[in-house]
Amino acid sequence: MSHAADLPLWAAIPVALLLLAGAGLTLTGSIGLVRLKTFYERLHAPTLGTSYGAAFILLGSMVFFSVLQSRLTVHELLIGILLIITMPVTLMLLGGAALHRDRLEGNDPAVPPEDKAAEPQADHET
């Protein structure tokens, strides 16, 4: 860590906070991946890490390198843009594929549209 010796404290504090917040959010999302019961619930869990979890860590990296090299370092934005564009696409495809597979096996998790209010749809899968 000797390269960061001349990093002023006013920059080190936000970088540390951003890193901790981002890593915490990502960890929470991944815990959700373990804890939530059904696949469709788990589909929501990684978005924590890919939305603000990644944003905080990228922002922390941007602040760190900008202050350290005393010039604007923004190439982390590229990863951010890439994540924003690609993450919804993969999750949508995966959700669609899962629904398709469930339907092929004959247990449609989505109750037919007519009487969806009539029966609760909380637990269909183990």
Add this chain to the structure above:
Amino acid sequence: MRRLLPHPYMSASLFLMWMLMNESVSPGPALLGLAFALLGGWALAMLQPLPLRIRRWGTALRLAGVVAVDIARSNLGVALVILHPRADRRQGFIRIPLALRNDTALATLACILTATPGTAWVEFDRESGVLLLHVLDLIDEESWVRIVKGRYEQPLMEIFQ
């Protein structure tokens, strides 16, 4: 102008990405970036995508702000659901009839809903225009329909149609 720059948004974003990657504003990389932007626009024109027209920039910017705040809020909500599971939490699918038909607007709506933790776009029936949405914390179906239609669909219609 149309022949030189058939897809101005695509070319502009390619140029921006190139400059981000190089992180300098010296003429060399800028010139190369310009060449890539033009080539990218032409290549896209050969694929003949649907034309993209953004009618209201103000609404688009406001929608981006709304989405950023909503994603932050639902980040906290989903984190709470994961760390403190409630026994009475109900998950489930809801069907929302959409009036949107523009492909770009639909794609944008799909990205917004999937990027927001707590909602996931699962299926869209192009003929009937009904969207199948999975919601992690389903309190009230009516309010979800209202949120999607009022908060996102309305501005998207203004922007793209």
Add this chain to the structure above:
Amino acid sequence: MSIALLSWSLLAAQVMLGLAFLCAFYRVLKGPRAQDRVLGLDTLYVNGMLLLLTFGIRSGTILYFEAALVIALLGFVSTTALSKFLMRGEVIE
């Protein structure tokens, strides 16, 4: 002072991301179904990418950033391909 603060918070962030990595890996191993494994793999990619970024801050080079960029790209492509396979691979009857 700022070095101590930064290196401890970096260590904490790396431990958290490492745990997140393990959680995603658990989902890959456990399943129970193929889509769960693919979802776990996708999360694994993102967590690994973020971990690489923190390594980049620790070492002060931008080499890790480039690796992270490549991982982000490859993660998208592989997850998309796997989802497509899940959708089409079993249709053959």
